[in-house]
Amino acid sequence: MNKIFTKVILVLCVLLWTGFSASAQSIVVSGTVMDKLTKEPIPGVSVTVKGKTVGSSTDQSGKFSFTTTEKPPFTLAVSFVGFNTVEREITSTSTGLTFELESGAILGQEVVVSASRTPERILESPVTIERMGQAQIKEAAAPSFYDAIQNIKGVEMSTQSLTFRSYNTRGFNANGNTRFNQLIDGMDNQAPGLNFSVGNIVGITELDVDNVELLPGASSALYGAGGISGTLLMTSKDPFKYQGVSFQLKTGLNHVNDSNTDNPQEFRQFDMRMAKSWNNKFGAKFAFSFLQATDWFGTNRSNFDRASNMPKSGDRVSDPNYDGVNVYGDEVSQNMRAVNGNVEAATRQALLTASGGLFNAQTALNNLPAGTPYPNYIGFINANVPAALRSTVINQYLPFYYAQRNPSVLPNQNVSRTGYDEINLVDYDTKSLKMSGGLYYNFTPTIQLMAQANWGTGTSVYTGSDRYSLxxxxxxxxxxxxxxxxxxxxxxxxxxxxxxxxxxxxxGSYVNEKTKASTAWFPQYIGTYVGARLNPAITDAQAHAAARAAADGNRAQPGSAQFENYANQIKNTYISQTNMANGVYGAKFDDKSNLYHYEGMYNFSRLFNNVVEFQVGASARKYDLNSGGTIFADLTEEIDIDEYAAFGQLGKKFGEAFKLTVAGRFDKSQNFEGRFTPRVTGVWTVAKNSNIRASFQTGFRNPTTQNQYIDLSVGGGSQRLIGGLPSFLNRYN
Known part of the structure; x- marks a missing residue:
């Protein structure tokens, strides 16, 4: 019965569609598109009815043909990457049309906005600008347009992982560059808790990017704090100009001939974009991107000296205090003699307490002269120490007492715990999902209201003051x-x-602690070492090997159920919940920080009949830090940072040959004094398309949110980063 019903409905739908198609008389639109300069046909050109999704693309001969129910007059829009869009009203004949497109990528004629916040030819901009238009983006030999930015003149790229890159155009780069501004459609896309952009993990998708403009020099006068090393502005496509549906699939291989993997790993990326406008009044767009790949492995096991912050020779076998670059848990290190002294004092006090204050082991053993052989101490203990305490004195106290009284037995050096390779701790299964969308309404041909959203999520790896698995x-x-x-x-x-x-x-450090606390591991290491060194046939290296083997007994091995259980507990426990006394260990962040920004600008040039160019603007920003005590000192207090700014720019053209522009901006952060940054530029037109420009500009940045309020455990828990505000000076004294 259901099958018959389905067939009936299907037949009715076909009949209704046929009737509708017959009633709606279709017309054929056809023609040819060619290059205006070379007269050669251009394949792949988009030809659409303006304001509609109906249309077609040209074939290899530059020809197109499609049918539409639109009645003349209507407008055809002809567009192609690297050429100026042509629009033509069709009033009668719709076949045999000819369109000639003119290249829009003439060197020096590109229009830019970033240099002075107003449209101008790139050759006439007051400061140096590098630009990537759609033609360059499409032809870039790079996995994505964001990777291709490194090919721009004067750009340096720092790569932390497959999806995390930082750019710089001036001075020294950093894994997280807080001196470089990155804006997407006018929005600063820095992570509020980091104060730098996390690459393009959340940003414009490949199919939605329109152009990229880069200001290589200082740009704080127009774009505020942070623009010391440059400012990058990325602009997405306008749904009124770029309509329709587009898809893209990229695939490739990495980890070829990599010993860390059995086979090459596949790289996959899928992109989609949809855009539509209605009557040039309302527009909407949606873009989606998903990337999946295996990230690069951190396999640098070189030895590193944290005290001197320099590499050093040795490995886990040859250096008892080995600290591998991509090995974690071995950052926990202690001096052998210091630990020995602490254990000797604590055990002596415990024996004194157990005896009711009657037996001081150190006082008793000091009755023997210096240089007394170890076996003689045992004989003395058996003859003079109460029977109830003998075993404890011989096994738990004597090795540490003997080492303290005979320094030659115990070297004055540090030993570190055995660490875990990064590959056993970090998630290399890289994923990146990005979605963006926008709704646009044109009140008039020149006034537009828009609501826009960009959202991204993913898994990546970042190297900062430590190694973070995001x-x-x-x-x-x-x-x-x-x-x-x-x-x-x-x-x-x-x-x-x-x-x-x-x-x-x-x-890595806390998996070690869950297996055996450092308060037990180091004493066992030193006690075993001393016992081994009492045998003249045992070398120092052999004693260290025996000590490590004993202390590492029952250590959680990567891949074992014990290791996975401990690691999952720690990864799912927040850093701020760590309580070593109760055996609770956490490595997880709990960051929910936000940034709120408001700004406006008005260009008065028209009011002055363009005799001068005059712009003013202002902005307000609030950082709302919420890390639950895992990054900032906000476990018991709220942290907000307010910033305000105002800027102005005045430009005047003297004749047709010289233009002078003066700009200035004042920024104020609640924790610091206000800062004024000026800019003065001059452009002298020597001849058509030949200009000489000179500029003076400055840049600055406020200390980052982390510079001010960080309270973070690093180095496997052996160190702590604290903020630089005066309130932190005595925080841990």
Whole structure:
């Protein structure tokens, strides 16, 4: 019965569609598209009815043909990457049309906005600008447009992982560059808890990027704090200009001939974009991207000296205090004599307490002269120490007493715990999912209201003050903006969520602690070492090997159920919940920091009949730090940072040959004094398309949120980073 019903419905739908198609008379639209300069046909050109999704693309001969139910007059839009879009109204004949496209990528004629916040030819911009348009993006020999930025003149890239890259154009680079601004459609996409952009993990997708503009020099006068080493502006496509549905699939291989994997690993990325406008009044777009791959492995086992912050020779076998670069847990290190002295004093006190204050082991054993052989101490203990205490004195006290009284037995050096390789602690299964969308409404041809959202989540690896495994973290940017030809009002927020991210070095260290606490591991190591050294036939290296084997007994091995159980407990426990006394250990972040930003600008040039160019603007920003005590000192207090700024720019053209522009910006952060940054530029037009420019500009940055309020355990829990504000000076005294 259900099958018959389905067939009936299907037949009815076909009949209805046929009737509709017959009633709606279709017309054929056809023609040819060619290059205006060379007269050669251009394949792949998009030809659509403006404001509609109906259309086609040209074939290898530059020809196109499609049918539409639209009745003349209607407008055809012809567009192709690297060429200027052509629009033509069709009033009668719709076949045999000819379109000639003119290249829009003429060197020096590209229009840029970033140099002075107003459109101008790149050759006439007052400061140096590098630009990537759609033609360059499409032809870039790189996995993505963001990777291709490193090919721009003067750009340096620092790579932390497959999806995490940092750019720099001036001075020294850093894994997280806080001196470099990165904006997406006017939004600062820095992570509020980090104060730098996490690459393009949350940002524009490959199919939605329109252009990229880079200011290589200082740019704080227009774009605020942070622009010391440059400013990168990425602009997405306008749904009124770029409509339709597009898909893209990329695949490749990495880890070829890599001993860490059995086979090469596949790289896959899928992108999609949809955009539509109605009557040039309302527009909408949606973009999606998903990447999956195996990240690069951290396999640098070189030895590192944390005291001198320099590499050193040796490995786990030859150096008792070995600390491998990509080995975690071995950061925990203690001096052998210091531990010995602490254990001797604690055990002596315990014996004194157990005897009711009547037996001081050190006083008793000091009755023997210096240099007394070890066996003689045992004989003395058996003859003079109460029977109830003999075993404890011989096994738990004597080795440490003997080493303290005979320093030659115990070297004055550090030993470190045995660590775990990064590959056993970090999630290398890289994923990156990005989604963006926007709704646009044109009140007039020049005034537009837009609501825009960019959201991304993923798994990656980041190297900062430590090695961080970023798992399932996400960042969202949400904006509401009203703009016209001469003004804009914009408000946006950046929402950062750490997901399941954790510190890999602390994970390695705490797996060790769960297996055997350092308070037990180091005494066992030293006691075994001393016992081995009493045998003249045992070398120092052999004694260390025996001591490590004994102390590492029952150690959780990577891949074992014990290791996985301990690691999962630690990865799912927040850093702030760590309580070593109760055996609770956590390496997980709990960051839910937010940024709120509001700004506006007005261009008065039209009011002055363009005799001068005059712009003013202002902004306000709030950092709302919420890490639950896992990054910042906010476990018991709220931390907000307010910042304000105002800027102005005045430009005047003297004749047709010289233009002078003066700009300035004042920034104030609640924790620091205000800062004024000026910029003065001059452009002298020597001849058509030949200009000489000179500029003076400055840049600065406020101390980052972490510079101010960080309170973070690093180095496997052996060190702590604290903020630089005066309130932190005596925090741990």
């Amino acid at each position: 798992r399932n973290f996400n960042i969202g940017l949400y904006k509401l903006e009203l703009k016209g030809e001469d003004f804009y009002l914009r408000g946006y927020t950046t929402q950062e969520r750490s997901g399941d991210s954790y510190i890999s070095s602390i994970l």
